[in-house]
Amino acid sequence: MLSFFQGTARWAAPVAALGLLAACSSSQTTTDTATTATADSTVAAGAARPDSAATASTAPKPVTPSKPKPTWAPGIHPEMQAVIEALDSLSGGPTAKPMAKMTPQEARKAPSAADAAMATMKKFNIPTPPATADTMSRTVAPGVKVRVYTPKAGTAPYPVIVYYHGGGWVIANLDTYDASVRALSEQTGAVVVSVAYRQGPEFKFPTAHNDSFAAYQWTLAHTADIKGDPKRIAVAGESAGGNLACAVSMMARDKKVALPKYQLIVYPIAGYDLNTPSYLANTQTKPLNKDLMAWFFKYYLRTPADGKSPMIDLVHANLKGLPAATIVTAQYxxxxxxxxxxxxxxxxxxxxxxxxxxxxxxxEFFGMAAVVPEAKQAQAFAVEGLKSALK
Structure with a gap:
């Protein structure tokens, strides 16, 4: 049964919201280099956690934009607009080089929506809640690492979520999406295994998909090692990671591997048609638009024929027998x-x-719960489905 909700409720911006921000891109500086389990508390500059004590002396201010609404988003909400304004400022303003005109190496160094959300928090004196999960890095397959987030509270064995970050299979990393992962771990009480799959153009399709499935198989085989429950495993992801989460479920079904109990799929890449109504309506949107999606496909796919693969074109794939799912999308x-x-x-x-x-x-709004009210709502909606399936 499909339950459909149109998100229209407006909440006051949360100050101590869990899960700060997630982004389409971030400086590519992932620090998970250990080949065995090692303590990992590093967070990249694009998703750094500011010192709560340093900001506590100044009261938070309402998040408000400083400019008129962009023509491409006449109904954008003020908190989201403030983040987009911060992204524009960090990127160099209206004359800045669009990401779709950059090389992948340049794009990986460009300011991200995560950087913009953090800048917005700083501007409006919004503090960061304390970390509620410990992290460890593991190498799970050649070239594939994961960061394991273990709750500080609760009792093992914990439910497990295997999470895949976004970035069009080309940019972003574990640090970029650290806040989304921490929010899911905190609010579900689950161990989260965040996967650093290899990316294009250095590693073309289907490398990221195969790496993602390898990480899922590793998780199935090592749940006891990470204090997890092998009978309570879900997959989750945002953007390209939403595609990977669903593709992993399909691969598990086809290879007769234990299926995840649930899927959280947040604004996924689910097709290869760049002329859908939302593509045509969002040619100028930020941080993602039609040109940038074409750029992602260019650098990840080997040929246009790969776009017809069921691993990419989910909407035309065989979806029978897959786990129950929560799917989140955004207007712009x-x-x-x-x-x-x-x-x-x-x-x-x-x-x-x-x-x-x-x-x-x-x-990319999902991880911005400290700034964008709809992100807090979306996280609660996602967690509701996950907790029900993993109880």
Whole structure:
């Protein structure tokens, strides 16, 4: 059964919201280099956690934009607009080189939506809540590392979520999406295994997909090592990571490997049609637009024919027998139409789905709960499905 919700409620911006920000890109400086389990508390500059004590003396201020609404988003909500304004400022203003005109190496160094959300927090004196999970790094396959987030509270064995970050299979890293992962771990009480899959153009399709499945198989085989429960494992991801989460479920089904108990799929890349209604309506949106999506496909796919693979074109894949899912989309996002189509097609295939589209926000809003009210709502919606499936 498909449950559809249209996200319209407006909440006051949370000050101590869990999960700060997630982004389409970040400086590519992942520090998970250990080949065995090692303590890992490093967070990249793009997702650094500011000193709460340093900000506590100044009261938080309402998050408000300083400019008129952009023409591409006449209904954008003020907190989201403030983040986009910060992204524009960090990127060099209206004359800055678009990411779709950069090389992958340049794009990996460009300011991200994570950087923008952090800058917004600093500007409006929003403190960061303390970390509630310990982290360790593991190498799980040649060239593939994971960061394991273990709750400081609760009692093992914990439920487990295998999480795949976004970035179009080309940019971003574990640090970029650290806040989303911490939010999921905190709010579900789960161990989260965040996967650093290899990316294009250095590693073309289907490398990221195969790496993601290898990490899932490693998790199945090592749940006891990470204090997890092998009978309570879900997959989750944002953007390209949402694609990977669903693809991993399909690969598990086809290879007769134990299926995840649940899927959290947040504004996924779910098709290869750049002329859907949301693509046509979002040619100028930030941080993701039609040109940037074409750029991602260019650098990850070997040839255009790869776009027809069921691992990429989820909306036309065989979806029967997959786990129940929660799917989240955003209004100002070229991927909105295919995210909704994926929800519809999962339902047609007999898969229970909870779907919600959030108005007034853009791609990458999910991890920005400290700034964007809809992010806090979306996290609560996602956690509801996960906790129900993993109890």
């Amino acid at each position: 996002d070229p991927l909105m139409s295919e995210g909704k189509m994926l929800a519809d097609n999962l339902q047609k295939a007999g898969v229970p789905v909870q779907y919600k589209n959030y108005e007034g926000v853009t791609h």
